[in-house]
Amino acid sequence: xxxxxxxxxxxxxxxxxxxxxxxxxxxxxxxxxxxxxxxxxxxxxxxxxxxxxxxxxxxxxxxxxxxxxxxxxxxxxxxxxxxxxxxxxxxxxxxxxxxxxxxxxxxxxxxxxxxxxxxxxxxxxxxxxxxxxxxxxxxxxxxxxxxxxxxxxxxxxxxxxxxxxxxxxxxxxxxxxxxxxxxxxxxxxxxxxxxxxxxxxxxxxxxxxxxxxxxxxxxxxxxxxxxxxxxxxxxxxxxxxxxxxxxxxxxxxxxxxxxxxxxxxxxxxxxxxxxxxxxxxxxxxxxxxxxxxxxxxxxxxxxxxxxxx
Amino acid sequence: xxxxxxxxxxxxxxxxxxxxxxxxxxxxxxxxxxxxxxxxxxxxxxxxxxxxxxxxxxxxxxxxxxxxxxxxxxxxxxxxxxxxxxxxxxxxxxxxxxxxxxxxxxxxxxxxxxxxxxxxxxxxxxxxxxxxxxxxxxxxxxxxxxxxxxxxxxxxxxxxxxxxxxxxxxxxxxxxxxxxxxxxxxxxxxxxxxxxxxxxxxxxxxxxxxxxxxxxxxxxxxxxxxxxxxxxxxxxxxxxxxxxxxxxxxxxxxxxxxxxxxxxxxxxxxxxxxxxxxxxxxxxxxxxxxxxxxxxxxxxxxxxxxxxxxxxxxxxxxxxxxxxxxxxxxxxxxxxx
Amino acid sequence: xxxxxxxxxxxxxxxxxxxxxxxxxxxxxxxxxxxxxxxxxxxxxxxxxxxxxxxxxxxxxxxxxxxxxxxxxxxxxxxxxxxxxxxxxxxxxxxxxxxxxxxxxxxxxxxxxxxxxxxxxxxxxxxxxxxxxxxxxxxxxxxxxxxxxxxxxxxxxxxxxxxxxxxxxxxxxxxxxxxxxxxxxxxxxxxxxxxxxxxxxxxxxxxxxxxxxxxxxxxxxxxxxxxxxxxxxxxxxxxxxxxxxxxxxxxxxxxxxxxxxxxxxxxxxxxxxxxxxxxxxxxxxxxxxxxxxxxxxxxxxxxxxxxxxxxxxxxxx
Numbered sequence: 003x004x005x006x007x008x009x010x011x012x013x014x015x016x017x018x019x020x021x022x023x024x025x026x027x028x029x030x031x032x033x034x035x036x037x038x039x040x041x042x043x044x045x046x047x048x049x050x051x052x053x054x055x056x057x058x059x060x061x062x063x064x065x066x067x068x069x070x071x072x073x074x075x076x077x078x079x080x081x082x083x084x085x086x087x088x089x090x091x092x093x094x095x096x097x098x099x100x101x102x103x104x105x106x107x108x109x110x111x112x113x114x115x116x117x118x119x120x121x122x123x124x125x126x127x128x129x130x131x132x133x134x135x136x137x138x139x140x141x142x143x144x145x146x147x148x149x150x151x152x153x154x155x156x157x158x159x160x161x162x163x164x165x166x167x168x169x170x171x172x173x174x175x176x177x178x179x180x181x182x183x184x185x186x187x188x189x190x191x192x193x194x195x196x197x198x199x200x201x202x203x204x205x206x207x208x209x210x211x212x213x214x215x216x217x218x219x220x221x222x223x224x225x226x227x228x229x230x231x232x233x234x235x236x237x238x239x240x241x242x243x244x245x246x247x248x249x250x251x252x253x254x255x256x257x258x259x260x261x262x263x264x265x266x267x268x269x270x271x272x273x274x275x276x277x278x279x280x281x282x283x284x285x286x287x288x289x290x291x292x293x294x295x296x297x298x299x300x301x302x303x304x305x306x307x308x309x310x311x
Numbered sequence: 312x313x314x315x316x317x318x319x320x321x322x323x324x325x326x327x328x329x330x331x332x333x334x335x336x337x338x339x340x341x342x343x344x345x346x347x348x349x350x351x352x353x354x355x356x357x358x359x360x361x362x363x364x365x366x367x368x369x370x371x372x373x374x375x376x377x378x379x380x381x382x383x384x385x386x387x388x389x390x391x392x393x394x395x396x397x398x399x400x401x402x403x404x405x406x407x408x409x410x411x412x413x414x415x416x417x418x419x420x421x422x423x424x425x426x427x428x429x430x431x432x433x434x435x436x437x438x439x440x441x442x443x444x445x446x447x448x449x450x451x452x453x454x455x456x457x458x459x460x461x462x463x464x465x466x467x468x469x470x471x472x473x474x475x476x477x478x479x480x481x482x483x484x485x486x487x488x489x490x491x492x493x494x495x496x497x498x499x500x501x502x503x504x505x506x507x508x509x510x511x512x513x514x515x516x517x518x519x520x521x522x523x524x525x526x527x528x529x530x531x532x533x534x535x536x537x538x539x540x541x542x543x544x545x546x547x548x549x550x551x552x553x554x555x556x557x558x559x560x561x562x563x564x565x566x567x568x569x570x571x572x573x574x575x576x577x578x579x580x581x582x583x584x585x586x587x588x589x590x591x592x593x594x595x596x597x598x599x600x601x602x603x604x605x606x607x608x609x610x611x612x613x614x615x616x617x618x619x620x621x622x623x624x625x626x627x628x629x630x631x632x633x634x635x636x637x638x639x640x641x642x643x644x645x646x647x648x
Numbered sequence: 649x650x651x652x653x654x655x656x657x658x659x660x661x662x663x664x665x666x667x668x669x670x671x672x673x674x675x676x677x678x679x680x681x682x683x684x685x686x687x688x689x690x691x692x693x694x695x696x697x698x699x700x701x702x703x704x705x706x707x708x709x710x711x712x713x714x715x716x717x718x719x720x721x722x723x724x725x726x727x728x729x730x731x732x733x734x735x736x737x738x739x740x741x742x743x744x745x746x747x748x749x750x751x752x753x754x755x756x757x758x759x760x761x762x763x764x765x766x767x768x769x770x771x772x773x774x775x776x777x778x779x780x781x782x783x784x785x786x787x788x789x790x791x792x793x794x795x796x797x798x799x800x801x802x803x804x805x806x807x808x809x810x811x812x813x814x815x816x817x818x819x820x821x822x823x824x825x826x827x828x829x830x831x832x833x834x835x836x837x838x839x840x841x842x843x844x845x846x847x848x849x850x851x852x853x854x855x856x857x858x859x860x861x862x863x864x865x866x867x868x869x870x871x872x873x874x875x876x877x878x879x880x881x882x883x884x885x886x887x888x889x890x891x892x893x894x895x896x897x898x899x900x901x902x903x904x905x906x907x908x909x910x911x912x913x914x915x916x917x918x919x920x921x922x923x924x925x926x927x928x929x930x931x932x933x934x935x936x937x938x939x940x941x942x943x944x945x946x947x948x949x950x951x952x953x954x955x956x957x958x959x960x961x962x963x964x965x
Contacts, residue, residue, distance in 0.1 A: 137946060211430075281808060607659055
């Protein structure tokens with residue numbers, strides 16, 4: 003059955019990621035305790051090694067890690083604060099999820115609207131303008147757009163706070179920077195999809211039925227045009243996750259992305275591994291949900307088939 | 312007064328490559344309860360002609376340069392979109408060639424039928440559903456209640472075409488336009504669908520415009536025939552006249568290219584040599600002249616007018632001119648048919 | 649026209665001269681038609697011109713000023729653009745013009761090499777997978793193993809993997825290229841496999857197979873030429889995506905290390921000072937990243953339209 007096969011692939015993916023991450027972490031030259039400012043006293047070092055299980059043979063370390071992973075225990079941060087990785091993720095998820103969701107909604111709503119309007123007014127000035135803006139939007143990376151927005155809208159015009167997190171005003175610039183790329187991609191995608199649909203025979207049928215224009219456009223046109231957008235949410239989600247890494251850094255937002263980037267520089271293995279696995283898990287689940295929901299929404303695809311390309 | 316009267320219709324399409332003169336000066340009438348067949352090869356302008364009637368020629372790509380389309384005496388080309396919607400789907404409806412792509416793939420077929428009723432007859436949702444199920448039964452699909460809830464991809468090609476017909480007939484139109492309704496179907500299914508259309512015409516006195524390139528279909532179901540070539544109407548006559556007294560060399564070619572099973576001699580199929588005219592820059596003379604065995608110099612120079620050759624039978628060919636030499640008759644072909 | 653003159657026209661045409669079939673429209677070889685279509689597409693042409701301009705400056709730009717990219721002149725730091733320093737100087741007194749075009753070399757090299765590696769790995773894996781599918785038990789197994797790998801890799805956010813790889817390996821240009829290609833080929837492999845599968849079921853390929861054409865001949869004569877278009881289009885899109893990833897990594901501090909500079913590292917260095925008003929340090933590298941991405945995306949779009957027969961048909965009706 004399709005769903006079971008899909009869930010198995012999901013688990014396999016997560017396991018591969020966890021194992022790869024583990025191997026990679028072990029390959030890194032040096033460790034967090036021996037690198038900086040000379041060595042710690044031998045005894046202290048041994049204590050630390052014991053505390054994090056680093057003195058066990060590798061297979062044992064791997065098994066312990068996997069065992070803990072199954073119970074969603076991602077271990078302790080090595081940063082000395084004594085916080086667990088779970089705590090760190092929990093403290094960052096609020097900001098990251100808020101930012102991600104706002105961005106997702108903004109990108110989808112405005113992207114779809116823009117794409118449909120551009121298609122309906124095909125070859126008009128509006129269409130050309132929208133598509134030039136969209137192509138430009140795709141070309142400006144979010145980590146470039148963010149400082150520019152910061153400079154002009156926050157520092158010069160003082161419309162929004164420069165950085166930090168807390169009120170809704172704080173969410174505007176980061177989500178704007180984060181949404182621009184996906185929004186542009188969705189707009190272009192929806193436009194071509196809608197143009198394609200408008201050339202379909204069933205649109206002629208709908209017209210020949212003498213239906214009101216809004217019904218032709220909305221029920222027969224837009225519905226069919228935006229169905230494929232669902233398959234877009236997966237990649238969109240990936241780009242959001244990676245996007246938050248830089249955006250949270252630029253705007254000093256206390257989200258998971260910032261902790262992740264910090265942990266890389268601190269060689270904080272457990273946090274690197276924990277967040278990577280957490281991200282992958284979310285992503286894999288989202289991809290799964292999209293896939294399954296697509297099969298429910300689009301009547302042409304059945305759950306038993308092996309899946310479209 | 313006839314039901315539909317098309318007068319000097321001229322339709323162009325603007326493309327990057329230039330203007331396509333898709334339909335040039337087409338005129339015909341459809342009477343109540345009559346089946347008119349429009350025959351011609353691809354690109355002859357037959358589909359465009361009926362799309363113009365349905366108001367499906369949209370600017371900026373398509374343009375109706377001139378002409379009149381009178382439906383029950385009303386000029387359709389002058390109507391607003393809103394007024395036209397009152398006629399489309401209700402008094403004139405259309406069945407398209409490819410039933411595979413003509414139904415909305417993500418909407419239940421039942422809903423695709425009932426939405427016509429909802430908008431044109433202002434009935435309640437339950438009523439529309441009941442009537443739609445009734446229609447599904449009427450076009451000969453069993454298990455109508457269950458079928459109502461299904462999607463187009465769950466139907467076979469012939470079944471889908473029946474659904475298209477059900478949609479077209481939902482509001483009891485006066486005129487049904489069928490654009491090659493059987494081309495995409497198997498031969499046996501073709502016969503069933505044609506039978507269905509025949510039945511409708513007899514029971515409800517619906518007029519039908521039937522577009523086809525199959526002269527067999529014409530012989531079986533049409534009353535009047537219009538032969539089109541290169542965007543022009545080249546011959547117009549009754550179905551009996553078409554087979555007993557065809558006048559235009561293109562029509563001869565069409566009749567000759569029908570495979571003849573009864574003929575004992577192993578005769579090869581006779582295709583019409585050459586290819587259809589380039590509609591971007593149509594020849595200045597008769598569009599068929601470059602392929603015509605009997606072409607004269609005049610045919611290359613100017614477009615022939617319609618000559619009346621018999622009562623209700625006209626033909627756009629210079630061979631009917633008094634100055635033309637008496638070179639050709641259709642006797643050899645006549646013997647075969 | 650007089651009646652007499654007109655009457656003269658009513659005689660059969662001399663068949664030999666006029667019935668000769670006219671060729672209505674000459675058909676062009678596909679590459680020529682593609683080239684014409686690109687030249688007609690203003691946006692694609694614009695993209696191509698931009699790519700050429702940027703490449704030109706990447707080659708010639710640094711030599712146009714008397715400063716090198718790494719030469720420090722601490723007394724002349726943080727200068728705004730002027731006739732002496734066209735793009736200004738940074739906090740160490742280095743010339744931003746020289747650094748920007750030096751960075752262009754790094755960014756473009758990484759983008760092109762990574763895209764080429766994606767192409768080689770992706771086409772090989774996708775091609776083998778697509779070709780072997782349905783060729784007996786062994787073929788199916790090869791296909792399914794390769795596709796499992798692709799499926800799993802596809803489910804991993806690739807920049808995370810790249811980040812992890814960058815952490816393990818010594819940061820540098822070669823590391824970036826390896827890290828980017830380690831996951832970047834997956835998209836190409838999927839596309840090529842899909843295309844090959846579709847082509848394989850085409851009648852002419854089946855016919856060639858039944859008539860005893862060799863594997864090599866089928867692959868070389870039918871499959872590769874007919875997948876070229878989609879591969880080239882995908883290649884044009886993977887260049888900007890690699891350039892984006894490189895600047896992204898460099899921006900995070902994981903990318904190119906001194907003495908090399910890429911647009912990403914320059915933008916990252918400038919992040920702290922842009923609010924202080926030294927806009928030129930962010931502006932020029934940012935502009936170059938954006939222009940390059942725009943140029944490749946626009947060109948890729950145009951190429952896609954030009955190679956897609958569906959679009960070609962739309963132009964006709």
